[in-house]
Amino acid sequence: MVKKISKNPFNGTPEQEAKLMAVIEESKHDKSLLMHVMQEAQGIYGYLPFEVQKMIADGMNVPIEKVYGVSTFYAQFSLSPKGEYNFSVCLGTACYVKGAQELIDKLEEVLGIGAKECTPDGKFSLEDCRCIGACGLAPVITVNDEVYGKLEAKDIPGIVAKYQA
Amino acid sequence: MEMVNIKINGMPFSVPGGVTILEAARYAGIEIPTLCYLKEINEIGACRFCMVEVAGPRGNRLVSSCVFPVNEGMEIFTNTQKVHDSRRTTLELLLSAHDRKCLSCVRSGSCELQKLCLEYGVENESRYDGEKPQWEIDATATHMVRDNNKCILCRRCVAACDNQAISVIGANARGFDTHIGSAFEMGLNSFSCVECGQCIVNCPTGALYEKDDTKAVFDAINDPDKFVIVNTAPSIRVTLGECFGYKVGTNVTGKMAAALHRLGFNKVFDTDFSADLTIMEEGTELLHRIKEGGALPLITSCSPGWVNYCEHYFPEQIENLSSCKSPQQMFGAVMKTWYAQKMNIDPASIVVVAVMPCTAKKGENKRDDQAASGFADVDYSITTRELASMIKTAGINFDLLPDEQFDNPLGEGTGAGVIFGATGGVMEAALRYAAEALTGKELDSVDFTEVRGTEGIKEATYTVGGLELKVAAVSGLKNAQTIMEKVKAGTCEYQFIEVMACPGGCVNGGGQPIQPASVRNFVDLKGIRGQALYEADKNLPLRKSQDNPAIKMVYDEFFGEPGSHKAHEILHTSYVKKSLYND
Numbered sequence: 001m002v003k004k005i006s007k008n009p010f011n012g013t014p015e016q017e018a019k020l021m022a023v024i025e026e027s028k029h030d031k032s033l034l035m036h037v038m039q040e041a042q043g044i045y046g047y048l049p050f051e052v053q054k055m056i057a058d059g060m061n062v063p064i065e066k067v068y069g070v071s072t073f074y075a076q077f078s079l080s081p082k083g084e085y086n087f088s089v090c091l092g093t094a095c096y097v098k099g100a101q102e103l104i105d106k107l108e109e110v111l112g113i114g115a116k117e118c119t120p121d122g123k124f125s126l127e128d129c130r131c132i133g134a135c136g137l138a139p140v141i142t143v144n145d146e147v148y149g150k151l152e153a154k155d156i157p158g159i160v161a162k163y164q165a
Numbered sequence: 166m167e168m169v170n171i172k173i174n175g176m177p178f179s180v181p182g183g184v185t186i187l188e189a190a191r192y193a194g195i196e197i198p199t200l201c202y203l204k205e206i207n208e209i210g211a212c213r214f215c216m217v218e219v220a221g222p223r224g225n226r227l228v229s230s231c232v233f234p235v236n237e238g239m240e241i242f243t244n245t246q247k248v249h250d251s252r253r254t255t256l257e258l259l260l261s262a263h264d265r266k267c268l269s270c271v272r273s274g275s276c277e278l279q280k281l282c283l284e285y286g287v288e289n290e291s292r293y294d295g296e297k298p299q300w301e302i303d304a305t306a307t308h309m310v311r312d313n314n315k316c317i318l319c320r321r322c323v324a325a326c327d328n329q330a331i332s333v334i335g336a337n338a339r340g341f342d343t344h345i346g347s348a349f350e351m352g353l354n355s356f357s358c359v360e361c362g363q364c365i366v367n368c369p370t371g372a373l374y375e376k377d378d379t380k381a382v383f384d385a386i387n388d389p390d391k392f393v394i395v396n397t398a399p400s401i402r403v404t405l406g407e408c409f410g411y412k413v414g415t416n417v418t419g420k421m422a423a424a425l426h427r428l429g430f431n432k433v434f435d436t437d438f439s440a441d442l443t444i445m446e447e448g449t450e451l452l453h454r455i456k457e458g459g460a461l462p463l464i465t466s467c468s469p470g471w472v473n474y475c476e477h478y479f480p481e482q483i484e485n486l487s488s489c490k491s492p493q494q495m496f497g498a499v500m501k502t503w504y505a506q507k508m509n510i511d512p513a514s515i516v517v518v519a520v521m522p523c524t525a526k527k528g529e530n531k532r533d534d535q536a537a538s539g540f541a542d543v544d545y546s547i548t549t550r551e552l553a554s555m556i557k558t559a560g561i562n563f564d565l566l567p568d569e570q571f572d573n574p575l576g577e578g579t580g581a582g583v584i585f586g587a588t589g590g591v592m593e594a595a596l597r598y599a600a601e602a603l604t605g606k607e608l609d610s611v612d613f614t615e616v617r618g619t620e621g622i623k624e625a626t627y628t629v630g631g632l633e634l635k636v637a638a639v640s641g642l643k644n645a646q647t648i649m650e651k652v653k654a655g656t657c658e659y660q661f662i663e664v665m666a667c668p669g670g671c672v673n674g675g676g677q678p679i680q681p682a683s684v685r686n687f688v689d690l691k692g693i694r695g696q697a698l699y700e701a702d703k704n705l706p707l708r709k710s711q712d713n714p715a716i717k718m719v720y721d722e723f724f725g726e727p728g729s730h731k732a733h734e735i736l737h738t739s740y741v742k743k744s745l746y747n748d
Binding site for chain 2: 002003005050053054058063064065066067068069072073
């Protein structure tokens with residue numbers, strides 16, 4: 001999959017920037033620390049939008065295309081922010097055979113976004129994930145730290161509604 | 166170097182240890198075909214096309230010869246059925262994701278993929294048809310187009326861009342979705358591409374090509390109300406022949422002039438004239454800056470790829486750039502002012518076409534402050550390849566053309582102008598002028614050989630007229646970066662630096678005829694083409710810019726003297742500080 005690039009405006013704070021700059025400062029002597037800096041940046045911002053990759057590129061003195069190339073090569077990097085509530089659908093084998101794809105389809109419909117995307121108001125995001133080890137509850141989704149198991153597509157609107165308030 | 170004994174296809178050879186199988190095979194007179202391999206620039210073993218069989222304890226195995234070193238006793242087979250099958254399958258797999266519109270492809274006939282498909286007997290282009298990626302064409306740049314539907318992901322363009330210290334393109338995403346492009350899928354024009362075109366001349370397929378201006382030029386020629394003047398850059402005369410099957414380094418000046426006449430241009434002039442003019446202005450500027458205390462080192466501004474680089478990457482140093490327009494722009498400026506006046510032609514009806522070894526020239530003529538007459542100095546800048554395509558479209562049999570001359574009065578150039586096309590040439594031409602300007606005496610020898618040759622950085626110190634002049638000639642932007650770091654740090658001792666964006670100078674420019682990797686890897690293209698320019702210089706009666714009668718004429722009739730107020734208005738320009746991101 002070509003990663004989706006978020007259209008949500010960048011809302012980085014001066015505190016986040018100061019944190020990232022500190023990481024860059026201690027890493028910029030060695031360009032091979034680029035991955036490390038990117039991981040830290042994702043920890044700070046939750047994702048790696050243009051503005052963040054530009055800070056990394058300029059700070060590490062690496063062309064921005066090199067940063068972007070790495071960010072699109074590894075699955076661990078996200079170009080889309082996490083919402084206040086992150087819906088994560090398990091696509092492990094057990095969940096998959098029990099109909100996880102239908103849960104994703106329903107979530108896409110209800111939330112109005114695709115996988116790896118965030119709603120414009122920053123409230124909800126949607127992603128798929130590998131097996132989370134709750135196969136007995138298949139199919140499973142998590143919303144932040146809450147786990148919902150043995151779901152059917154018709155359960156989805158109710159769950160979303162709980163967080164819409 | 167220690168030699169090792171190997172066998173290739175059963176024949177014994179002794180080759181230097183440590184070389185790759187690919188290089189060793191060259192010693193044995195065997196050419197192993199490659200796709201992704203570019204010597205010293207892209208040695209990544211990615212495309213798996215150069216596979217050969219190597220004998221081992223568990224039977225023969227396929228290895229990629231471009232990265233596999235030879236060792237003592239190695240037995241190599243380059244021509245087995247297994248090798249052929251492997252190569253053909255690789256091609257068929259590449260074709261499965263390839264936009265196979267070969268008939269209308271700009272590289273039809275010069276495409277390395279197409280050639281190999283024929284050679285390896287690919288009979289069914291659709292053998293592995295499946296899902297095909299559909300990529301949007303990136304035409305945002307001023308000078309070129311990227312069509313990833315023709316891309317085979319060899320990464321030669323990426324390597325060429327990295328080798329220029331630019332890296333505005335790279336491989337994005339992974340697996341089936343891998344594609345070459347710029348950050349965040351933005352157009353090339355969003356970033357600090359310097360338009361050098363080295364990616365284009367290194368592309369094996371039709372994925373990269375310059376924006377075509379030939380149709381517009383034909384339209385101008387066919388418009389009876391237009392007076393169309395063409396001029397050809399110094400290096401074109403020694404490279405154009407390659408498009409018509411001539412050996413690398415063949416000088417085809419006469420046939421080129423004949424072809425241009427037959428294409429229907431109203432006047433066929435030589436950019437050598439304005440190269441000489443550049444020397445008069447730039448040499449004067451150098452002496453002025455040294456005597457009056459201007460920004461030093463003075464750095465040449467003939468190469469628009471270099472000017473773009475300086476503006477984007479070293480914006481604080483733009484005051485070091487010579488304020489002289491490039492020869493292309495000076496030529497157009499003189500045409501639409503002095504020549505228009507002299508010939509009583511309305512500059513509005515003059516169309517200036519420049520034939521250049523360069524894709525950055527397509528951006529240069531659209532810059533601000535490049536319209537001395539009120540009209541753009543240069544209307545169209547076309548590459549050597551585009552000129553060749555026009556000659557072919559017009560049905561001109563290049564082979565049968567007689568040798569003709571450029572038209573007067575601006576068809577006259579000197580050896581100093583001719584060598585502009587090779588790295589160090591502008592420097593040498595400037596020295597030929599400066600030495601005489603400083604001493605007032607005629608030079609005994611006009612050869613400044615220290616600044617010749619294709620090394621990336623050449624340094625020399627000359628004492629002329631009591632003045633010690635430290636100079637450097639640099640080509641390739643990675644080398645320019647090295648020098649500019651010194652200039653920025655204030656640790657640079659030179660007073661005068663020539664920089665050419667492309668490695669080896671214009672003879673190896675991004676607009677030059679495309680040679681396949683099999684030639685690029687093993688033939689010193691820039692060296693041979695450059696040598697042809699020095700030969701031409703040696704054989705010319707006039708070898709110093711100041712001796713060009715046309716130069717004397719334009720100063721007598723129009724500009725007064727080099728560096729005059731009028732010369733500054735028409736022949737000089739300005740630069741802009743830029744960043745790595747455009748918008």
